[in-house]
Amino acid sequence: MSALTLQNIDKVYGKTQVMHDVSLDIEQGEFVVFVGPSGCGKSTLLRMIAGLESISAGTLFIGDKKMNNVPASKRGIAMVFQSYALYPHMSVADNMGFSLSIAKTPKQEIKQRVAAAAEILQLTPYLNRLPKALSGGQRQRVAIGRAIVREPDVFLFDEPLSNLDAELRVSTRREIANLKASMPDTTMIYVTHDQVEAMTLADKIVVLRDGRVEQVGTPLELYDRPRNSFVGQFIGSPKMNIFGSGDLAVQNWPHHNTGIRPEHLEPATPKTAIVSGTLEFVEKLGEYSLAYLRTATGCEFTVKFDRSINHAIGKELHFKADHNNLHQFDSKTMLRVD
Ligand SMILES: Nc1ncnc2c1ncn2[C@@H]1O[C@H](COP(=O)(O)OP(=O)(O)O)[C@@H](O)[C@H]1O
Numbered sequence: 509m510s511a512l513t514l515q516n517i518d519k520v521y522g523k524t525q526v527m528h529d530v531s532l533d534i535e536q537g538e539f540v541v542f543v544g545p546s547g548c549g550k551s552t553l554l555r556m557i558a559g560l561e562s563i564s565a566g567t568l569f570i571g572d573k574k575m576n577n578v579p580a581s582k583r584g585i586a587m588v589f590q591s592y593a594l595y596p597h598m599s600v601a602d603n604m605g606f607s608l609s610i611a612k613t614p615k616q617e618i619k620q621r622v623a624a625a626a627e628i629l630q631l632t633p634y635l636n637r638l639p640k641a642l643s644g645g646q647r648q649r650v651a652i653g654r655a656i657v658r659e660p661d662v663f664l665f666d667e668p669l670s671n672l673d674a675e676l677r678v679s680t681r682r683e684i685a686n687l688k689a690s691m692p693d694t695t696m697i698y699v700t701h702d703q704v705e706a707m708t709l710a711d712k713i714v715v716l717r718d719g720r721v722e723q724v725g726t727p728l729e730l731y732d733r734p735r736n737s738f739v740g741q742f743i744g745s746p747k748m749n750i751f752g753s754g755d756l757a758v759q760n761w762p763h764h765n766t767g768i769r770p771e772h773l774e775p776a777t778p779k780t781a782i783v784s785g786t787l788e789f790v791e792k793l794g795e796y797s798l799a800y801l802r803t804a805t806g807c808e809f810t811v812k813f814d815r816s817i818n819h820a821i822g823k824e825l826h827f828k829a830d831h832n833n834l835h836q837f838d839s840k841t842m843l844r845v846d
Pocket residue numbers: 521526544545546547548549550551552553
């Protein structure tokens with residue numbers, strides 16, 4: 509039995525259908541990331557699981573119980589939002605314990621659960637402070653702590669890092685990874701539009717586009733064998749190059765487009781090259797450089813170089829790629845062919 513099962517879920521707002529036939533199994537203790545571009549339906553799906561949105565069609569099970577009409581407060585779920593409001597006049601401890609005191613949990617138990625959550629989140633030294641005396645990252649941890657104290661079976665996060673600056677995002681991301689390790693039986697669903705967060709945190713990634721599931725798999729499954737060119741280009745950075753058959757030196761696959769990641773193109777001679785292009789622009793990023801090129805047929809592509817790239821703009825360069833690193837997509841359906 510899965511911890512959470514979605515069967516053929518649709519969501520309709522008025523006349524607009526925003527989720528289409530979403531089916532998914534999530535195991536207990538799994539960390540699942542919903543990823544996709546803005547507007548693809550990540551929050552809507554999460555809110556339907558939480559009980560904050562109705563389910564237009566299909567069935568949601570938590571364990572073996574049908575949950576479609578069970579109120580949010582009875583689903584054993586806690587949710588952490590992107591923008592979190594802490595009570596400014598309450599201490600960290602009171603903010604974290606607030607939902608428990610509303611539920612008339614005994615004071616001693618509140619204290620214990622708050623202390624345990626503070627320990628996991630490294631907030632113990634700050635329990636008596638007011639929110640205004642905390643950094644942005646610490647405040648977000650208090651918001652997570654409020655959810656932990658409820659001891660949910662399922663933990664939902666909706667882009668919890670997107671209001672933090674870049675450095676804090678990286679450190680808070682590590683804390684979320686630690687949180688997952690310290691609560692191995694708690695199922696977690698995490699929504700982000702950031703493929704790096706998805707790759708680094710997920711046991712399982714669900715890629716969404718326009719309200720549909722495009723692919724479900726481990727981070728490396730999606731990187732190695734994307735089901736279609738959308739997933740190929742969404743997972744991995746910089747994004748996968750897609751070449752038409754006429755853009756390549758070999759024409760073995762007339763009805764295919766070929767995907768090659770920027771990190772998989774290597775310098776070659778004109779004879780051994782699979783693709784050639786004119787260098788248009790270089791970005792030096794310290795550890796590596798990105799070269800932006802264009803084939804004679806007009807197709808733009810990117811190549812990841814080590815830092816020593818020293819070619820003049822306008823020069824023609826040649827590249828090869830290992831056969832295992834070529835992704836063939838049908839040029840009509842853009843579905844993976846092999
Ligand atoms: N209350 C609503 N009424 C009508 N349309 C909505 C409502 N909420 C979300 N949508 C639409 O549903 C789609 C998915 O939105 P959302 O789940 O917020 O996407 P994401 O979280 O992936 O950015 C969008 O097209 C959005 O405009």
